[in-house]
Amino acid sequence: MTAMSLSSNPHKESAVRFSLLYKVLLASLLCALLIVPVSMDDQFVYHIFITICIFAALSSAWNIVGGFAGQLSLGHTIFYGIGSYAGIILMNLGVSPWIGLFVGAAVSVVVAIAISYPCFRLKGPFFALATIAFLEVFRALALHWKEFTGGATGAMIPLKIGLEWMVFQERLPQLLIAFGLVLLTLIVSWWIHSHRIGFYLIATRERESAANAAGVNTVKVRLIAVAVSAALTSLVGTFHAIYLSFIEPAAAFSLTTSIQIVMFALVGGLGTVVGPLLGAVILVPISELARGWLGAHAAGLHGFVYGLVLMLVALFMPSGLMGLLPRGKPQTSDDPQVDRPGVSATSAPAAVPVESKAEIMRVEHLEKSFGGLRVTNNVSFNLREGEILGLIGPNGAGKTTLFNQLSGFLAPDSGSVSVRDRDGVWRNPSTPADFAAIGIGRTFQIAQPFAAMTVEENIMVGAFHRFADVREAREVARETADRMQLGPWLHAEARGLTVGGLKRLEVARVLAMKPRILLLDEVMAGINQTDVRRAIDLILKVRDGGVSIIAIEHVMQAVMSLSDRVIVLNSGVIIAEGAPREVVKDPTVVEAYLGKEFADAQA
Numbered sequence: 001m002t003a004m005s006l007s008s009n010p011h012k013e014s015a016v017r018f019s020l021l022y023k024v025l026l027a028s029l030l031c032a033l034l035i036v037p038v039s040m041d042d043q044f045v046y047h048i049f050i051t052i053c054i055f056a057a058l059s060s061a062w063n064i065v066g067g068f069a070g071q072l073s074l075g076h077t078i079f080y081g082i083g084s085y086a087g088i089i090l091m092n093l094g095v096s097p098w099i100g101l102f103v104g105a106a107v108s109v110v111v112a113i114a115i116s117y118p119c120f121r122l123k124g125p126f127f128a129l130a131t132i133a134f135l136e137v138f139r140a141l142a143l144h145w146k147e148f149t150g151g152a153t154g155a156m157i158p159l160k161i162g163l164e165w166m167v168f169q170e171r172l173p174q175l176l177i178a179f180g181l182v183l184l185t186l187i188v189s190w191w192i193h194s195h196r197i198g199f200y201l202i203a204t205r206e207r208e209s210a211a212n213a214a215g216v217n218t219v220k221v222r223l224i225a226v227a228v229s230a231a232l233t234s235l236v237g238t239f240h241a242i243y244l245s246f247i248e249p250a251a252a253f254s255l256t257t258s259i260q261i262v263m264f265a266l267v268g269g270l271g272t273v274v275g276p277l278l279g280a281v282i283l284v285p286i287s288e289l290a291r292g293w294l295g296a297h298a299a300g301l302h303g304f305v306y307g308l309v310l311m312l313v314a315l316f317m318p319s320g321l322m323g324l325l326p327r328g329k330p331q332t333s334d335d336p337q338v339d340r341p342g343v344s345a346t347s348a349p350a351a352v353p354v355e356s357k358a359e360i361m362r363v364e365h366l367e368k369s370f371g372g373l374r375v376t377n378n379v380s381f382n383l384r385e386g387e388i389l390g391l392i393g394p395n396g397a398g399k400t401t402l403f404n405q406l407s408g409f410l411a412p413d414s415g416s417v418s419v420r421d422r423d424g425v426w427r428n429p430s431t432p433a434d435f436a437a438i439g440i441g442r443t444f445q446i447a448q449p450f451a452a453m454t455v456e457e458n459i460m461v462g463a464f465h466r467f468a469d470v471r472e473a474r475e476v477a478r479e480t481a482d483r484m485q486l487g488p489w490l491h492a493e494a495r496g497l498t499v500g501g502l503k504r505l506e507v508a509r510v511l512a513m514k515p516r517i518l519l520l521d522e523v524m525a526g527i528n529q530t531d532v533r534r535a536i537d538l539i540l541k542v543r544d545g546g547v548s549i550i551a552i553e554h555v556m557q558a559v560m561s562l563s564d565r566v567i568v569l570n571s572g573v574i575i576a577e578g579a580p581r582e583v584v585k586d587p588t589v590v591e592a593y594l595g596k597e598f599a600d601a602q603a
């Protein structure tokens with residue numbers, strides 16, 4: 001066993017331990033939800049446990065949007081309200097609530113997509129405020145449509161008892177239905193979390209632009225999450241309304257309930273499968289007991305207790321109670337690449353002449369201005385198959401802006417970017433997803449890791465571009481991590497990697513997509529001499545694997561060693577283009593970028 005594989009063990013071991021603890025905790029909580037009320041056989045205890053199940057299910061459903069996708073929806077009770085009214089209105093029309101469950105869920109999915117699509121354009125607090133505004137609209141509608149909802153007086157269920165009507169004289173069947181709803185939301189959450197869509201949601205939450213670059217359609221995955229979450233929330237709403245036997249607009253479309261649902265997830269552990277259940281198991285009894293014991297003497301005191309718990313969690317457990325479980329510790333200093341001697345650097349580009357090879361990308365007359373500043377000025381060039389094209393120029397020359405146009409992150413004001421697809425047809429992709437689909441992968445100048453994900457999960461997001469199956473994506477991620485010497489850190493969170501590690505992770509994520517054209521934005525910035533030589537070797541190997549590369553680089557040693565051809569950009573204009581040895585002698589380039597010292601050293 002190598003030193004490297006030994007050093008990987010602590011991360012792997014702690015990941016295995018974490019997974020075991022996670023399963024034990026989940027199983028214990030679920031068993032307690034059934035065993036405690038059944039063994040105590042007390043009406044109040046039953047009521048508390050049914051309420052725990054209802055709020056755990058609501059919070060788990062919310063967590064798909066709020067936790068996994070990171071969209072702080074504070075209007076989630078819209079779907080709870082729709083489910084509630086669907087159940088009660090249909091029951092009064094003689095339709096079983098078992099059918100009402102699905103009618104409410106279907107309406108909720110349509111409403112969720114209709115209101116989320118515009119709201120997703122809003123960020124942070126604006127998104128949260130917009131969801132509250134929609135919640136108010138639905139409350140007002142429920143008050144207004146008296147003939148359906150009973151208006152402010154509310155609506156009651158008719159006196160019908162039996163399984164068909166979801167109304168029972170005993171508590172046990174109600175507990176079993178509530179438990180079934182928790183189980184359903186947990187299974188759906190777990191499924192999402194452990195499949196490609198879950199990786200995509202978390203990647204979107206962590207770094208939207210990096211997710212886009214990995215080919216993720218971020219709007220689509222969020223809409224799927226919202227639709228699933230709304231359907232589940234509505235199912236719970238229908239059951240809860242029948243359980244309470246009464247519903248009115250203020251309770252159905254309640255902001256307080258929305259906030260409570262969010263809070264259970266925050267306290268338990270946002271974005272984890274078990275967290276919302278844990279939060280509900282701890283907080284619902286506190287709330288119900290405070291209400292029961294203190295009654296009218298201290299109305300609202302349970303709200304104070306909630307606030308206190310939330311403050312303590314925010315101060316001492318920012319990742320919630322689930323954060324207390326030991327996870328793979330982030331790597332901080334022992335980067336395997338640092339100063340390990342004995343590495344050979346390839347000092348010349350491959351001898352294969354690229355001029356004879358076919359073009360794969362054509363950039364024609366690109367123009368881009370920001371206000372009065374023209375950042376890309378009539379830029380035209382091409383890229384051939386298997387070519388490494390160096391892109392150099394002073395700070396602010398417009399290199400990154402050009403890359404953004406070559407990967408769909410910025411639309412040019414005029415001009416075009418054409419890419420030859422696998423079938424030889426020239427295409428003009430426009431969005432980052434289009435560029436990724438045609439085989440263009442890019443890195444970012446400032447590394448954009450999905451910080452809360454492990455190194456392996458980060459690379460899997462890239463691998464999912466080709467493989468929908470988790471096992472296959474994991475395998476590709478492991479191979480790529482080994483290639484990038486990230487193997488020992490597979491199970492460590494990306495947020496703890498060193499600068500060099502983050503740069504390699506950035507490249508690994510893109511390589512896992514198996515791009516045909518690779519855009520590298522200053523991947524050698526801030527890394528040491530040994531690592532530069534390693535990176536040069538690696539890039540040449542990638543090129544030898546058939547990938548065409550454009551590399552923005554300030555490290556001239558790398559530019560000279562790697563490039564078949566170099567383009568020099570200055571103030572948005574290409575001022576020189578040609579073989580590296582020729583370009584660096586060009587007086588315009590020396591004047592604008594390299595300086596006389598560099599030219600003298602080359603002479």
Ligand SMILES: Nc1ncnc2c1ncn2[C@@H]1O[C@H](COP(=O)(O)OP(=O)(O)OP(=O)(O)O)[C@@H](O)[C@H]1O
Nearest residue numbers: 370373375393394395396397398399400401402445
């Ligand atoms: N979104 C934007 N809005 C306004 N100005 C911008 C925007 N993006 C870039 N710029 C400006 O465009 C110019 C080119 O920036 P760009 O980042 O493309 O340069 P660069 O050659 O990559 O520089 P560096 O080598 O420092 O990364 C700079 O003056 C920058 O301030």
